[in-house]
Amino acid sequence: MRTYKGYLLDLDGTMYRGNEVIEAGRRLVHRLNEAGIPHVFVTNNSSKTPEEAAEKLRLLDIPARKEQVMTSSLAAARYITRHFGESRVYTIGEHGLHSALKEEGHTTTRGHSDVVLMGIDRSISYEKLAQASLHVRRGVPFLATNADKAIPVEEGMVPGNGALVSVVETASGKTPTYIGKPESVIMEEALAMLQLQKKEVLMVGDNYDTDIQAGIRADIDTLLVFSGVTSSGELPHKEKQPAHTCDSLDEWEI
Amino acid sequence: MRTYKGYLLDLDGTMYRGNEVIEAGRRLVHRLNEAGIPHVFVTNNSSKTPEEAAEKLRLLDIPARKEQVMTSSLAAARYITRHFGESRVYTIGEHGLHSALKEEGHTTTRGHSDVVLMGIDRSISYEKLAQASLHVRRGVPFLATNADKAIPVEEGMVPGNGALVSVVETASGKTPTYIGKPESVIMEEALAMLQLQKKEVLMVGDNYDTDIQAGIRADIDTLLVFSGVTSSGELPHKEKQPAHTCDSLDEWEI
Numbered sequence: 001m002r003t004y005k006g007y008l009l010d011l012d013g014t015m016y017r018g019n020e021v022i023e024a025g026r027r028l029v030h031r032l033n034e035a036g037i038p039h040v041f042v043t044n045n046s047s048k049t050p051e052e053a054a055e056k057l058r059l060l061d062i063p064a065r066k067e068q069v070m071t072s073s074l075a076a077a078r079y080i081t082r083h084f085g086e087s088r089v090y091t092i093g094e095h096g097l098h099s100a101l102k103e104e105g106h107t108t109t110r111g112h113s114d115v116v117l118m119g120i121d122r123s124i125s126y127e128k129l130a131q132a133s134l135h136v137r138r139g140v141p142f143l144a145t146n147a148d149k150a151i152p153v154e155e156g157m158v159p160g161n162g163a164l165v166s167v168v169e170t171a172s173g174k175t176p177t178y179i180g181k182p183e184s185v186i187m188e189e190a191l192a193m194l195q196l197q198k199k200e201v202l203m204v205g206d207n208y209d210t211d212i213q214a215g216i217r218a219d220i221d222t223l224l225v226f227s228g229v230t231s232s233g234e235l236p237h238k239e240k241q242p243a244h245t246c247d248s249l250d251e252w253e254i
Numbered sequence: 255m256r257t258y259k260g261y262l263l264d265l266d267g268t269m270y271r272g273n274e275v276i277e278a279g280r281r282l283v284h285r286l287n288e289a290g291i292p293h294v295f296v297t298n299n300s301s302k303t304p305e306e307a308a309e310k311l312r313l314l315d316i317p318a319r320k321e322q323v324m325t326s327s328l329a330a331a332r333y334i335t336r337h338f339g340e341s342r343v344y345t346i347g348e349h350g351l352h353s354a355l356k357e358e359g360h361t362t363t364r365g366h367s368d369v370v371l372m373g374i375d376r377s378i379s380y381e382k383l384a385q386a387s388l389h390v391r392r393g394v395p396f397l398a399t400n401a402d403k404a405i406p407v408e409e410g411m412v413p414g415n416g417a418l419v420s421v422v423e424t425a426s427g428k429t430p431t432y433i434g435k436p437e438s439v440i441m442e443e444a445l446a447m448l449q450l451q452k453k454e455v456l457m458v459g460d461n462y463d464t465d466i467q468a469g470i471r472a473d474i475d476t477l478l479v480f481s482g483v484t485s486s487g488e489l490p491h492k493e494k495q496p497a498h499t500c501d502s503l504d505e506w507e508i
Contacts, residue, residue: 121380122380122381123380124378124379124380124383125378125379126375126376126377126378126413127376129378129412129413129417130407130412130413133404133411133412133413133417134409134410134411134412137410137411138410149424149425149427150387150424150425150426153384155388156388156391156392157387157388157391157425157426158383158384158387158388158425159380159383159384159387159421159422159424159425160425162424163383163387163420163421163422163424163425164421166417166420166421166423166424167413167417167418167420167421168413168417169420170403170404170413170416170417170420171403171404171411171412171413171414171417172404172411173403
């Protein structure tokens, strides 16, 4: 088995499920730290700041600093800087998204905008969706943090950002540029934090359609762990296979 | 030109645009009344009651009684009665939808439901969409008043019910049964009000994709008037043609 100089690690389904730690995930991070192997946590969750995501990990006894977390919000804010410069962003989203935009020097606006950016917003309103649709129909570039259709809560699966985005998509007839996994935008940003070559890095996650596809599209080796969304039985039906698979991250030798 | 014993008449784009009457539409209704030809107004707008829709017409000097109006809300409420009997309906919608359900003897609920029904709701919230998604994922039958993607307001086009429905559709992976035009459910209900045979009736409207398609699917002759959404230039690209077309309803001899 080949070794890697750096790791990109998914959070939900890989490090924890909801508020419950996945022990083998926790042990992998400790092993990486002991071996001095750099790693970055990569999450599509746009609602939290990197510091909040790191804090959640630390509460589960998984060491993490905010500089080790790439969220879809942070990746979106940096993408906007690179493509549009300092921007006025019509923003639908929660605290983590507003915070990332501010930290990157953008302003959020309800008026004239350079970019429309949508992330999950559990305070969504018709007025927010209507204004976003009007901006997008007028030709303002349309971005979305991630395309996750549904997210798990205690009672079951509820609408994710991809579901909310579909309102503006349907009303405007325009599809956004997505930032999060499986798109490579977030992967490139995470890779930049590691300062390593693609072939030196391994992407680890539990979800074939987001984590593994993100690795494949970004040309980064992947390890699929069967601790979350994707089961081993689904894998034979996938056209492109992960480089490695395991039932538990305890099996993985770094 | 053949004559018809009854008429089904679209509202927005045919009788008026926003709050402005379309004179030739108004004159057609007066001519129908003078000739004693029965007619029913058929609208996908679920937010108003039949009485409110009739009142709007009367304010524009178009004679109308509530018994002459078929809304997608009323058609939905009757469809539920026929298919599920008296039901507990998890309802997303405005006044017109709640009122139609109540009048048909259904109850609206936030708890256990027999049916999920979505109409336009400009007080939409994440919680409403999440609960609807959970109900639909549990297998509760899923209905929607209409699939209109966008609706016109002064500033442009904003999300219609079809856009809001896409949230629950995306999150649940299930497509609703639509009631409004171009589906034939609303047409059958409107036809029942006329008490005439399909071949005796003409459907009049300005929108090929809703009004004319509704007539074609319900096997009712159609008259497309170029006073609203569909222009004459678009028509050659359509596979199935309306029975008749006109630039103004003044040209139409009843």
